[in-house]
Amino acid sequence: MLAEYDGEQGTLRQEITDLQVQIDDYAADSVKADRFMDLVHRYTAFEELTVPMLNEFIEKVVIHEGDRSTGKRIQKVDVYLNFIGNFNAPDPEKSIY
Secondary structure, three states: OHHHHHHHHHHHHHHHHHHHHHHHHHHHHHHHHHHHHHHHHHOOOOOOOOHHHHHHHEEEEEEOOOEOOOOOOEOOEEEEEOOOEEEOOOOHHHOOO
């Protein structure tokens, strides 16, 4: 009986640790989202897209090697935005409009 109790207590301690990690990740993501939204609100109305604006939004751009296996040249480009990571634009062909 004592062994069962100790085993359950160990399991519960591990679960508490795992849940705390999830809470910490959520809090960090929430802060990042708030910072990104502040950035977006700062640039809601602009006349010209400038290099400093792009630098504030874009963390990095990764350009992959071109693929010609389909007969057409296709090249994948990953755009990583500050605070939110890799941004995948919606596929225009799958758009509801």
